[in-house]
Amino acid sequence: MPPPIEDPWPAVCLVRPQMGENIGAVARVLLNFGLVSLRLVAPRDAWPNPKAEVVAVGADRVLKGAKVEWRLEDALGDATLVIAATARPRDLEKPVWGPRQAAQIIRAAIAQGERPVVMFGPEAAGMETDEIARADAIVTLPVNPGFASLNLAQSVAVFAFAIAEARQSGDAPAWFKHENPAAAQADLESFFSHLENELERGRFFHPEDKAPLMKRNLRALFLRARLSEQEVRTLRGVIKALTIGRGGRKKDDT
Amino acid sequence: MPPPIEDPWPAVCLVRPQMGENIGAVARVLLNFGLVSLRLVAPRDAWPNPKAEVVAVGADRVLKGAKVEWRLEDALGDATLVIAATARPRDLEKPVWGPRQAAQIIRAAIAQGERPVVMFGPEAAGMETDEIARADAIVTLPVNPGFASLNLAQSVAVFAFAIAEARQSGDAPAWFKHENPAAAQADLESFFSHLENELERGRFFHPEDKAPLMKRNLRALFLRARLSEQEVRTLRGVIKALTIGRGGRKKDDT
Numbered sequence: 319m320p321p322p323i324e325d326p327w328p329a330v331c332l333v334r335p336q337m338g339e340n341i342g343a344v345a346r347v348l349l350n351f352g353l354v355s356l357r358l359v360a361p362r363d364a365w366p367n368p369k370a371e372v373v374a375v376g377a378d379r380v381l382k383g384a385k386v387e388w389r390l391e392d393a394l395g396d397a398t399l400v401i402a403a404t405a406r407p408r409d410l411e412k413p414v415w416g417p418r419q420a421a422q423i424i425r426a427a428i429a430q431g432e433r434p435v436v437m438f439g440p441e442a443a444g445m446e447t448d449e450i451a452r453a454d455a456i457v458t459l460p461v462n463p464g465f466a467s468l469n470l471a472q473s474v475a476v477f478a479f480a481i482a483e484a485r486q487s488g489d490a491p492a493w494f495k496h497e498n499p500a501a502a503q504a505d506l507e508s509f510f511s512h513l514e515n516e517l518e519r520g521r522f523f524h525p526e527d528k529a530p531l532m533k534r535n536l537r538a539l540f541l542r543a544r545l546s547e548q549e550v551r552t553l554r555g556v557i558k559a560l561t562i563g564r565g566g567r568k569k570d571d572t
Numbered sequence: 573m574p575p576p577i578e579d580p581w582p583a584v585c586l587v588r589p590q591m592g593e594n595i596g597a598v599a600r601v602l603l604n605f606g607l608v609s610l611r612l613v614a615p616r617d618a619w620p621n622p623k624a625e626v627v628a629v630g631a632d633r634v635l636k637g638a639k640v641e642w643r644l645e646d647a648l649g650d651a652t653l654v655i656a657a658t659a660r661p662r663d664l665e666k667p668v669w670g671p672r673q674a675a676q677i678i679r680a681a682i683a684q685g686e687r688p689v690v691m692f693g694p695e696a697a698g699m700e701t702d703e704i705a706r707a708d709a710i711v712t713l714p715v716n717p718g719f720a721s722l723n724l725a726q727s728v729a730v731f732a733f734a735i736a737e738a739r740q741s742g743d744a745p746a747w748f749k750h751e752n753p754a755a756a757q758a759d760l761e762s763f764f765s766h767l768e769n770e771l772e773r774g775r776f777f778h779p780e781d782k783a784p785l786m787k788r789n790l791r792a793l794f795l796r797a798r799l800s801e802q803e804v805r806t807l808r809g810v811i812k813a814l815t816i817g818r819g820g821r822k823k824d825d826t
Contacts, residue, residue: 319717320717321717321718322716322717322718322719323716323717323718324716324718343723343726346723346726347722347723347726349716349718349719350715350716350719350720350721350722350726351714351715351716352715352716352718375721376719376721377719416737417733417737418737459733459736460605460733460736460737460739460740461604461605461606461736462576462577462578462603462604462605462606462736463573463574463575463576463577464575464576464577464578464603464606465576465603465604465630465631466604467604467629467630468601468604469597469600469601469725471726472597472600472601472604472725472726472729475726475729475730476729476730476733479671479713479714479730479733482713482714482715482716483670483671483672483714485714486714
């Protein structure tokens with residue numbers, strides 16, 4: 319018998335999951351397909367959750383090893399490639415992949431030292447646009463337009479299967495090859511905050527009710543660039559250079 | 573929005589399923605991926621099963637349309653291509669396919685007018701060897717050897733996804749092209765019974781404890797030939813011709 323498979327990447331991140339049974343079923347099917355890294359953002363019920371443990375059967379240690387965070391940005395902090403599994407790509411300019419394509423890209427990224435995280439939304443409503451906006455790309459399933467709402471664990475099952483299949487088929491060409499280490503979401507997050515603060519000082523976000531959309535579009539643009547750590551540092555230098563000596567308004571008077 | 577997908581083939585056959593929740597989850601994920609034909613062989617609990625209905629959510633009509641039989645041969649009677657989903661291919665000389673390969677072959681078979689049925693075993697123990705022996709081929713999932721036991725509905729999810737993916741990718745080359753209509757399992761079944769009866773009369777199955785294995789191997793051999801209806805008739809003629817005038821022993825003295 320071949321040795322057990324326990325791949326630390328990609329991690330799977332459940333965003334605001336509701337039912338413990340589904341979390342347990344996700345843990346089980348991840349281990350079925352050789353994945354072991356689970357992250358939970360703001361689960362609805364208390365954690366640890368006995369209902370999850372019952373359903374996970376032999377995959378208890380995937381549950382026990384799960385990283386639980388209250389904020390999505392904390393769960394994605396170390397990720398260098400974030401993929402949102404959603405049936406409904408909103409008006410966001412992001413690549414949209416099928417499970418197989420996503421799996422091949424993820425395997426190629428891992429081979430280059432990246433840390434991909436795939437996020438799945440809550441059972442009823444799915445992810446919010448601002449959550450999806452954090453992703454570099456979207457993965458969708460070829461569902462029946464007449465009955466598209468998949469159970470959470472079933473979606474994860476299909477994705478985990480695609481990863482296992484890509485593992486068998488060998489290395490795929492890289493989606494994008496960095497010469498330098500890819501930026502993690504935490505780096506990007508501080509860059510975006512920095513940029514948005516300075517743009518607010520310059521009254522860029524106008525009218526005010528369009529501000530969230532304008533911010534998402536800016537983020538989408540920079541996410542698509544697949545910035546390296548070095549490039550993020552460079553861009554922060556750019557902002558500093560552009561704003562230096564900008565007299566009059568200080569950060570704390572916005 | 574594109575129209576809903578409701579493909580009558582392939583049918584999915586659950587052999588001796590135990591938990592109503594799993595049957596409901598299977599119905600739901602089938603409809604998610606545009607499949608609507610469910611068959612149940614000897615479900616453990618009473619049918620209809622309220623627990624199945626709760627989990628099926630909007631896929632009640634897949635449950636209501638499910639064909640329930642007590643014997644596997646009745647559930648497979650009209651099938652011209654039978655595939656067993658099992659993680660443990662036994663010592664049976666049958667083709668073994670991955671989900672994608674199986675899906676492409678199934679789609680090609682349907683395009684030629686075949687009626688494929690994919691069978692899944694019960695939750696705990698899986699199918700028995702005699703059940704798997706009825707299949708033309710086996711489909712296995714690329715699971716973690718360290719944790720291979722998938723939840724029933726998760727296995728069906730992966731298979732149904734593969735079918736949906738194959739639906740998108742267009743027609744695949746046929747596995748085997750019949751000039752004449754493929755034989756259904758019911759035809760094959762009467763042929764096998766006929767052959768086995770005549771062989772018993774000739775004391776072919778010797779020693780007696782090897783009889784089940786010898787019968788399985790014979791069946792496997794003829795299944796691999798992917799017989800047409802016409803060929804089954806021909807073979808029955810062959811048996812008749814070979815046994816005619818075989819004096820002395822009559823059928824009812826075995």
